[in-house]
Amino acid sequence: MQNNPQPNERKKLIEVKHLKQYFNAGRRNEVKAIDDISFDIYEGETFGLVGESGSGKSTTGRSIIRLYNPTSGEIKFNGTDISKIKHKDMLQFRREMQMIFQDPYASLNPRMKVKDIIAEGLDIHHLVKTDEERDARVNELLDLVGLSHDHATRYPHEFSGGQRQRIGIARALAVEPRFIIADEPISALDVSIQAQVVNLLRDIQKEQNLTYLFIAHDLSMVKYISDRIAVMHNGRLMELSTANEVYNHPLHPYTKSLLSAVPLPDPFYERNRHRKNYDNSIENDGQIRSLQEIVPGHFVLATEEEVAGYQAAAEEYNLGD
Amino acid sequence: MADNTSDIKLNADSFKPVAANNVDEQEKISAPSLTFFQDAIRRLRKNKAAVFSFWLLAIIIFISIVSIWWTPSDPNAQHVAYANLPPKIANGNIPGFTGKANVGGNIVDKYAAAKVPKGTYYVLGTDYLGRDLFSRLMKGVALSLLIGLLATLFDLVIGVPYGIISGWKGGKTDTIMQRIIEIISSIPNLVVVILMLLLFTPGLGSIVVAMGITGWITMARLVRAETLTLKTQEYILAAQTLGESPFRIALKHLIPNLSSTIIIQTMFSIPTAIFFEAFLSFIGIGIPAPNASLGTLLSDGQKTFRFLPYQMWYPAAVISIIMIAFNLLADGLRDAFDPKTQE
Numbered sequence: 001m002q003n004n005p006q007p008n009e010r011k012k013l014i015e016v017k018h019l020k021q022y023f024n025a026g027r028r029n030e031v032k033a034i035d036d037i038s039f040d041i042y043e044g045e046t047f048g049l050v051g052e053s054g055s056g057k058s059t060t061g062r063s064i065i066r067l068y069n070p071t072s073g074e075i076k077f078n079g080t081d082i083s084k085i086k087h088k089d090m091l092q093f094r095r096e097m098q099m100i101f102q103d104p105y106a107s108l109n110p111r112m113k114v115k116d117i118i119a120e121g122l123d124i125h126h127l128v129k130t131d132e133e134r135d136a137r138v139n140e141l142l143d144l145v146g147l148s149h150d151h152a153t154r155y156p157h158e159f160s161g162g163q164r165q166r167i168g169i170a171r172a173l174a175v176e177p178r179f180i181i182a183d184e185p186i187s188a189l190d191v192s193i194q195a196q197v198v199n200l201l202r203d204i205q206k207e208q209n210l211t212y213l214f215i216a217h218d219l220s221m222v223k224y225i226s227d228r229i230a231v232m233h234n235g236r237l238m239e240l241s242t243a244n245e246v247y248n249h250p251l252h253p254y255t256k257s258l259l260s261a262v263p264l265p266d267p268f269y270e271r272n273r274h275r276k277n278y279d280n281s282i283e284n285d286g287q288i289r290s291l292q293e294i295v296p297g298h299f300v301l302a303t304e305e306e307v308a309g310y311q312a313a314a315e316e317y318n319l320g321d
Numbered sequence: 322m323a324d325n326t327s328d329i330k331l332n333a334d335s336f337k338p339v340a341a342n343n344v345d346e347q348e349k350i351s352a353p354s355l356t357f358f359q360d361a362i363r364r365l366r367k368n369k370a371a372v373f374s375f376w377l378l379a380i381i382i383f384i385s386i387v388s389i390w391w392t393p394s395d396p397n398a399q400h401v402a403y404a405n406l407p408p409k410i411a412n413g414n415i416p417g418f419t420g421k422a423n424v425g426g427n428i429v430d431k432y433a434a435a436k437v438p439k440g441t442y443y444v445l446g447t448d449y450l451g452r453d454l455f456s457r458l459m460k461g462v463a464l465s466l467l468i469g470l471l472a473t474l475f476d477l478v479i480g481v482p483y484g485i486i487s488g489w490k491g492g493k494t495d496t497i498m499q500r501i502i503e504i505i506s507s508i509p510n511l512v513v514v515i516l517m518l519l520l521f522t523p524g525l526g527s528i529v530v531a532m533g534i535t536g537w538i539t540m541a542r543l544v545r546a547e548t549l550t551l552k553t554q555e556y557i558l559a560a561q562t563l564g565e566s567p568f569r570i571a572l573k574h575l576i577p578n579l580s581s582t583i584i585i586q587t588m589f590s591i592p593t594a595i596f597f598e599a600f601l602s603f604i605g606i607g608i609p610a611p612n613a614s615l616g617t618l619l620s621d622g623q624k625t626f627r628f629l630p631y632q633m634w635y636p637a638a639v640i641s642i643i644m645i646a647f648n649l650l651a652d653g654l655r656d657a658f659d660p661k662t663q664e
Contacts, residue, residue, distance in 0.1 A: 108556055198600070
């Protein structure tokens with residue numbers, strides 16, 4: 001599953017090219033949430049997007065699903081530019097791409113029954129004709145996410161965070177999407193429930209051949225679920241490679257700093273763990289940087305001159321292995 | 322104690338699994354499923370003042386509805402001979418309703434003095450033109466409640482959609498719509514009504530138009546503020562990503578979640594409207610003669626208050642009761658719908 005040597009041969013489902021998303025553009029309080037990022041997501045893979053709070057991860061997800069209109073750049077879904085989708089095809093686009101939200105307490109309408117929440121997509125896209133069919137489909141989805149049938153007539157406030165997140169997953173799956181953006185789906189849950197939800201997402205992915213964009217700030221969880229990982233900081237991509245490469249052979253200092261912050265349940269390791277500080281002056285020196293391929297499939301944000309240094313670092317890793 | 326515990330022998334058979342393999346059993350929620358409204362009503366029932374106010378208002382509303390078809394006597398019919406009769410019920414045995422009045426230090430049976438036929442009596446007396454005050458009061462309350470109903474209508478038909486559109490659209494639309502509201506609300510209500518008198522004759526029409534111009538503003542502002550917070554909620558984003566149209570989002574997601582704000586604000590705007598009408602009628606630019614409203618009854622009553630206090634006491638008591646009842650019920654509803662603000 002991981003470490004596919006020739007990713008270029010696979011079909012690209014999402015292509016993001018030079019995406020920029022500024023809020024309050026041109027005004028004094030301008031915020032450059034996303035500043036020129038490009039990446040591709042291949043069909044069937046899980047693409048992890050990590051970074052600290054405010055790095056633009058969620059904004060990227062929301063731009064891809066067209067909750068925001070990008071300032072500039074291009075997002076292609078399955079070959080078509082999503083900003084050019086006409087009203088009629090928009091509904092179909094909404095079916096193929098879905099989102100799982102961060103806060104299980106805010107993502108379910110407190111005034112709707114669980115079955116109406118799950119069936120919302122079914123109603124919008126007219127996927128069921130009769131009430132019996134609707135109930136049957138809702139029960140099917142409840143089974144899929146591991147909830148019992150008599151939960152259908154309950155209200156969201158009666159459920160725990162993990163159960164609510166599973167309801168949110170069922171809602172996204174109801175319209176049979178091909179691509180799911182999981183926007184920090186586990187960060188609001190406690191650790192035992194996190195594993196439950198992540199495993200559920202993996203199982204469903206295998207079953208339905210889904211593609212995920214998995215947004216999180218927990219590197220170890222992202223490594224567990226993702227095939228490839230992109231590291232984001234201040235609205236830019238710092239490093240992009242396969243999960244193992246990023247985790248074991250980090251090149252960019254920011255990635256190294258991020259990895260050094262991951263705690264392990266091992267007292268001997270923890271005693272010797274030193275948090276590496278990241279000095280962000282190296283990206284603010286006024287030089288123009290872009291993603292450069294250091295070794296095949298491993299990209300780092302760098303200037304032309306810096307490439308050699310990173311290549312040497314990558315070389316060292318290979319010798320070490 | 323120590324002896325007892327040493328007697329107990331525990332082994333594997335002492336324990337029974339509690340539905341260990343049955344996930345359905347474990348995840349079953351045993352509490353009854355209550356909708357949000359059922360839950361709110363359950364909380365409202367615990368508030369005695371609100372429940373009492375509710376039933377009081379229900380009775381008042383029922384009496385007003387009856388008054389559309391039936392009143393004890395014609396509220397506008399004048400019997401100058403029977404003017405200023407004090408309250409009297411049946412034979413005049415009940416204190417306060419004896420039909421007698423103090424005239425120059427002597428207790429006089431005014432009904433006998435006016436040669437009122439036996440068996441004819443006025444429960445709340447008559448006014449200076451001999452009109453039955455009880456019938457007039459019934460009509461007056463009905464009119465006040467009609468005003469309250471119209472205020473609700475404006476709140477719901479103009480205020481709610483205005484607030485939702487302004488909050489949902491945001492940006493320039495919001496700015497323009499809010500400036501319009503500020504311009505309207507900067508003109509005092511009374512000035513609007515007086516300007517209306519240039520166009521309309523005084524009466525229900527001009528009051529209603531004045532309310533239509535200004536009455537819905539508080540509602541629009543509250544709904545806008547609430548919509549602004551709701552629209553960033555993730556369930557609204559989820560509905561958008563599912564392809565729900567803005568109109569359907571307003572209907573399915575916004576209005577149900579705004580309902581408590583809307584209901585509470587309505588309950589507060591009804592007494593405001595009633596009081597507004599009473600005030601206008603009292604100063605003489607509201608409901609024109611001979612029609613009765615709480616304001617005109619109070620205005621007529623206060624002219625003779627020193628000598629014939631009953632002519633003002635009863636309308637004053639009724640308007641106070643209506644106002645207090647609406648406010649207590651509104652308070653109760655607010656606590657019931659928004660349990661977080663309580664305690």
